[in-house]
Amino acid sequence: MLKILIPSMFMLLTTWTSPFKQLWSTILMYSFLVATLSLTWLAMPTDTGWFYINNYMAYDPLSSPLLVLTCWLLPLMIIASQNHLAEEPENRQRTYISLLISLQIFLILAFSATEMIMFYVMFEATLIPTLIIITRWGNQMERLNAGTYFLFYTLAGSLPLLVALLIYHSSMGSLSYLSLTSLPLTCSNLYANKLWWMACLLAFLVKMPLYGVHLWLPKAHVEAPIAGSMVLAAVLLKLGGYGMMRIMIILDPLTKELSYPFIILALWGVIMTGSICLRQTDLKSLIAYSSVSHMGLVAAGILIQTPWGFTGALILMIAHGLTSSALFCLANTNYERTHSRTIILARGLQMVLPLMATWWFLASLANLALPPLPNLMGEIMIITSLFNWSFYTLILTGLGTLITASYSLYMFLLTQRGPIPHHLILLEPSHTREHLLLALHLLPLLLLIAKPELVWGWTA
Amino acid sequence: MNPYILTILLFAMGLGTTITFASSHWLLAWMGLEINTLAILPLMCQSHHPRAVEATIKYFLTQATAAAMLLFASITNAWITGQWNLEFMSYSLPTTLVTVALALKIGLAPLHAWMPEVLQGLDLTTGLILSTWQKLAPFCLLLQINPSNTSLLLILGLASTLVGGWGGLNQNQLRKILAYSSIAHLGWMILVLQFFPSLTLLTLLMYFVMTFSLFISFKVNNSTTINSLSMSWSKAPIISSMVPFILLSLGGLPPLSGFMPKWLILQELTKQSLAPLATLAALSALLSLYFYLRISYAMTLTMSPNILLNALPWRLPSNQHTLPLAITTSLTICLLPLTPAIITLLTL
Numbered sequence: 001m002l003k004i005l006i007p008s009m010f011m012l013l014t015t016w017t018s019p020f021k022q023l024w025s026t027i028l029m030y031s032f033l034v035a036t037l038s039l040t041w042l043a044m045p046t047d048t049g050w051f052y053i054n055n056y057m058a059y060d061p062l063s064s065p066l067l068v069l070t071c072w073l074l075p076l077m078i079i080a081s082q083n084h085l086a087e088e089p090e091n092r093q094r095t096y097i098s099l100l101i102s103l104q105i106f107l108i109l110a111f112s113a114t115e116m117i118m119f120y121v122m123f124e125a126t127l128i129p130t131l132i133i134i135t136r137w138g139n140q141m142e143r144l145n146a147g148t149y150f151l152f153y154t155l156a157g158s159l160p161l162l163v164a165l166l167i168y169h170s171s172m173g174s175l176s177y178l179s180l181t182s183l184p185l186t187c188s189n190l191y192a193n194k195l196w197w198m199a200c201l202l203a204f205l206v207k208m209p210l211y212g213v214h215l216w217l218p219k220a221h222v223e224a225p226i227a228g229s230m231v232l233a234a235v236l237l238k239l240g241g242y243g244m245m246r247i248m249i250i251l252d253p254l255t256k257e258l259s260y261p262f263i264i265l266a267l268w269g270v271i272m273t274g275s276i277c278l279r280q281t282d283l284k285s286l287i288a289y290s291s292v293s294h295m296g297l298v299a300a301g302i303l304i305q306t307p308w309g310f311t312g313a314l315i316l317m318i319a320h321g322l323t324s325s326a327l328f329c330l331a332n333t334n335y336e337r338t339h340s341r342t343i344i345l346a347r348g349l350q351m352v353l354p355l356m357a358t359w360w361f362l363a364s365l366a367n368l369a370l371p372p373l374p375n376l377m378g379e380i381m382i383i384t385s386l387f388n389w390s391f392y393t394l395i396l397t398g399l400g401t402l403i404t405a406s407y408s409l410y411m412f413l414l415t416q417r418g419p420i421p422h423h424l425i426l427l428e429p430s431h432t433r434e435h436l437l438l439a440l441h442l443l444p445l446l447l448l449i450a451k452p453e454l455v456w457g458w459t460a
Numbered sequence: 461m462n463p464y465i466l467t468i469l470l471f472a473m474g475l476g477t478t479i480t481f482a483s484s485h486w487l488l489a490w491m492g493l494e495i496n497t498l499a500i501l502p503l504m505c506q507s508h509h510p511r512a513v514e515a516t517i518k519y520f521l522t523q524a525t526a527a528a529m530l531l532f533a534s535i536t537n538a539w540i541t542g543q544w545n546l547e548f549m550s551y552s553l554p555t556t557l558v559t560v561a562l563a564l565k566i567g568l569a570p571l572h573a574w575m576p577e578v579l580q581g582l583d584l585t586t587g588l589i590l591s592t593w594q595k596l597a598p599f600c601l602l603l604q605i606n607p608s609n610t611s612l613l614l615i616l617g618l619a620s621t622l623v624g625g626w627g628g629l630n631q632n633q634l635r636k637i638l639a640y641s642s643i644a645h646l647g648w649m650i651l652v653l654q655f656f657p658s659l660t661l662l663t664l665l666m667y668f669v670m671t672f673s674l675f676i677s678f679k680v681n682n683s684t685t686i687n688s689l690s691m692s693w694s695k696a697p698i699i700s701s702m703v704p705f706i707l708l709s710l711g712g713l714p715p716l717s718g719f720m721p722k723w724l725i726l727q728e729l730t731k732q733s734l735a736p737l738a739t740l741a742a743l744s745a746l747l748s749l750y751f752y753l754r755i756s757y758a759m760t761l762t763m764s765p766n767i768l769l770n771a772l773p774w775r776l777p778s779n780q781h782t783l784p785l786a787i788t789t790s791l792t793i794c795l796l797p798l799t800p801a802i803i804t805l806l807t808l
Contacts, residue, residue: 091697095701106715120714121714121715121719121796122714122715124713124714124715124719125714125715127713128705128708128713128716132704132761135757135761135762136760136761144757144761144762147753147757147761148750148753151749151753152746152749152750155713155746155749156743156746159739159742159743159745159746160739160742160743162723162726162742163726163730163735163738163739163742166726166727166730166731166738167730167735169727170727170730170731199739
């Protein structure tokens, strides 16, 4: 573990001391090396046990797919950011890369934390580099509002979480994950215990996001530069899901009744945000709302607390991370050519950029959960476990799947098919870098078809 | 100012605080506080500007009132218990009166109204002395008395965090923002005073380090409004890239050191079964965070339209002595992993 963490920390040093001409290649190579080394985390000799590194860091089948996703994403972010940062002064380029690397360090520490306060500190720590990336390097005036919404929604949810963790600590004595399974809080039916339950979950529900508290996400995703959107969609939302899965253990008998409204809200959110996607004119906003929709399904799967629910949630998180990040990269290829996010401004692109249309096709298919991709596996497992809980959820989830398929198809048809408008005939051809970026996103997704046990979590 | 006069005044300020620190007799403690107040008055009005003189008068009046209340309380205590010792105040009237007098001295809500107006009239260095050094002597006394009424300190603390948060929201003058930030932090210090006094001391010292960095950063840019901070990227690029971290540390975001006092205070409050109070105090910190974030937007994260000529000030050599700023900024950002060591140091 330290073989990955210490090199990541020293990547910061490399950023500031490499010669400027070799900066991007050096950092790219370094981060790919770290990403390749991180693949060793996927090898699990035992099925459900923890692998301890030291007293403070460990990983298990739940956190190792997320850790690998985090490490894999850094080289992809570097590839994606290379173009739009090319005109910036040298020190600003170095600062941007340092922000991305520090985000990775905090995320590795968050996913491998063994103690909940360490997880909390790192969960909050990821907010600062993301805030700076969004507000400093975003492209429109609304980015300041987006940064404020992002920071305050997340903090307003997570400060009660801190107090709830401290309450648990003062009554149970320890917040280590290892002891959480054997120390559930014995609770009577006091109203205060219900508030404590809510405080534990609110931070993660805001981060996921749940439908009612999701307003920060479209703003943040849209205003962020490409690396910001990628890391937000791929990993930071999964921090919420991961935290929820970890903390469910101690919330036990209260969750049976208290989770009811949140499951319904999550499923309703799947339909609502899917419908909003059908009416979007802004491409990045469409992808952002599609993220809310998928994560609503993840939230419902986690709140159901069955093995299939958890497994489905984890697979869907990993698959959605790769898919959503790929879609944002595709949207960015449009943005770098037309400097606009309006969908109808860049349509009919299959005529001009046929190979990019292949990637659009694959990414849209992944988004609508086509078999045999892991997206479908996740969704099917969650839908099945929800059906097992109550038959009527099938109406909501079935409708949600239908709407997901229709907006994914809508996005693909609108951007790729149809006659190409005259102002786009002279578009810059696709760079090899962009093809590499999308291949690196979609190849792991395709490879996961062959061995989904890597990302199944505890039920391996 | 004449260097001899400056020396005498600074020496007298130090003497006043030291006398209060070293005293166990109420009269001597009061004397130290009065010497401290009188010594800073010439520093405050040294520019002879009407606004500065107004600030000086307001400061003098409030501090004199507080000192008189303190003297009255100690005389009452002497009348009731027959002794003048600091630690042996066991009756509620003198103890409450002393607490309220010291609250007026440091500027806790609801006795905070003088603080923004006084700070606004001073230059940044004197404002720094007012926000940091002048709080030491009253806190020394607060740490030594046994509070009679549990809820008094909690009300003072919670009101201060809320007032400090809401009051700073509508400001664009940096000194008023710093005053409200001071009120909010003092609220946090008072919240935990009766449960774990070492945390009060920790919060006080962390606040000193953080606010020192902020004041000196503003002084280097010679700016007193948010708008004038927007040119700091061209005067001192490194300072303007560090200030967001100082501001977020003041707001209490992990992993910066400003999180340390807030975390420990919340832990202590939850141990004392005051969890709703802890949640309210934590959420009130978000109010302050909003205007800290606004300052960092103006200073670092946006660039206002300007001509090319104004991008050159950093090329000129500067005579600023920024070593203390470098040290305190590093402490403001990197001190969180040392929390166990710092707790041990302060609970010895």
